[in-house]
Amino acid sequence: LVQALEDGMAWAKFVEWITAQGGDQAVIDNPDLLPQAPLIETVAAPRSGFITAIDAAEVGKTGVMLGGGRTKKGDPIDYGVGIVHHAKVGDELAEGDPLLTIHANNEESFTAAKERLLAAITWADAPITPPPHIRKIIG
Structure with missing residues (x-):
């Protein structure tokens, strides 16, 4: 788990989930869009x-x-x-x-x-x- 967090794999999976559900990736960097x-x-x-x-x-x-x-x-x-x-x-x-x-x-x-x-x-x-x-x- 720690390795997945440190090497970016967890972040990449998070972005993948948002995209797969039709979400706006911009909210990742700007939560004020929520x-x-x-x-x-x-x-x-x-x-x-x-x-x-x-x-x-x-x-x-x-x-x-x-x-x-x-x-x-x-x-x-x-x-x-x-x-x-x-x-x-x-x-x-x-x-x-x-x-x-x-x-x-x-x-x-x-x-x-x-x-x-x-x-x-x-x-x-x-x-x-x-x-x-x-x-x-x-x-």
């Missing part, structure tokens, strides 16, 4: 403590609600909206620390997304051992 939501706001941790769980299904549904996915075939996708997580399961945060950033089209969708995402996070006062990223290798 669509951006008109409202980008960071949500602070509502309390101090440790994140013990994040409901991934709810996070995904919230992304769809923002417009970043389809509820049915043919629905348009807004590539400017989305969710950026600044903390993961097992992290300790103080109240007010950056928790996530929401990219939304308007205040109404931002507020709805914020409520759903905050409800999707479980907190505890004591540290936990985060689950492993890979639980089992099959084959």
Whole structure:
């Protein structure tokens, strides 16, 4: 992996993927060409403590609600909206620390997304051992 990154093979494959999907290679050198939501706001941790769980299904549904996915075939996708997580399961945060950033089209969708995402996070006062990223290798 390190060699592929150092010798440029990974970069070449990345460019190949963009081209194969009909993407504009210019965004590689100029990310400002990518669509951006008109409202980008960071949500602070509502309390101090440790994140013990994040409901991934709810996070995904919230992304769809923002417009970043389809509820049915043919629905348009807004590539400017989305969710950026600044903390993961097992992290300790103080109240007010950056928790996530929401990219939304308007205040109404931002507020709805914020409520759903905050409800999707479980907190505890004591540290936990985060689950492993890979639980089992099959084959």
